Structure formats: C-alpha cells, structure tokens
Amino acid sequence: MKSLKDNSYIYFILEVCYGITVNKFYQTVNPIKDDFIKFVIAQVILGLENLHSRFIIYRDLKASNVIIDSKGKVKILDFGFGKKLENGEKFLISNYLELILIAEQLTQWLQSSLQIQ
Secondary structure (H helix, E strand, O other): OEEEEOOOOEEEEOOOOOOEEHHHHHHHOOOOOHHHHHHHHHHHHHHHHHHHHOOEEOOOOOHHHEEEOOOOOEEEOOOOOOEEOOOOOOOOOOOHHHHHHHHHHHHHHHHHHOOOO
C-alpha cells in the first residue's frame, strides 16, 4: 500500500482485487467440493497466521471479507477493524459479550458460507 497527500486529503493506493466474495461464491456455485472448501479455509488460516506473526489482529472475519480470485487464491479484505499491536502490547477482549458475538459470527460464517454438501 502506498499513500499520497495534498493540503486537504490523504490518498491510499491499494492493490486491485478481482474475484468473488465467499458468500457470493457460495450462492452461485453450489454444491462446493470438499477439497476446495478445505483449500479456502487453509488459505484463510495461513493469512491469519501471517498477520499474527506481524502482530496484526484481524477482527472482522466474515464471508463478505474473503475474496476468491480466478485461480482459487484467497485474499482477506477490509482491515478497518484491524489492530497493530505495539511493543509488548497485549490484545485483551475486555467485554465478555464481545467475545460471545465474535464466536457466534464465526460459527455463522462457517455454517452459512462453507457448508459441505
């Protein structure tokens, strides 16, 4: 990512991501083969591992934030809720309700977007 600025604005220059989100893919390609589902899930996990190794917490995992390109490769989108941990900073969820909501969203995402037919 690159950025530019002038006297009034900051401009972010981002990579163009062509493809289809997981939820749209599920709506158009049904049933989805088990091996492909496993491949997509493995790529998401590897992506999250990569982010975590850089001390970046991704907090908005859902089917509409994962894109599949024409080669079946996955990209994680929308880092608006992401957080970069600074030196020694710990990520704590201070509100138990927030933890429950995150777990429910993840469960719904897995059930609705990655159902094995």
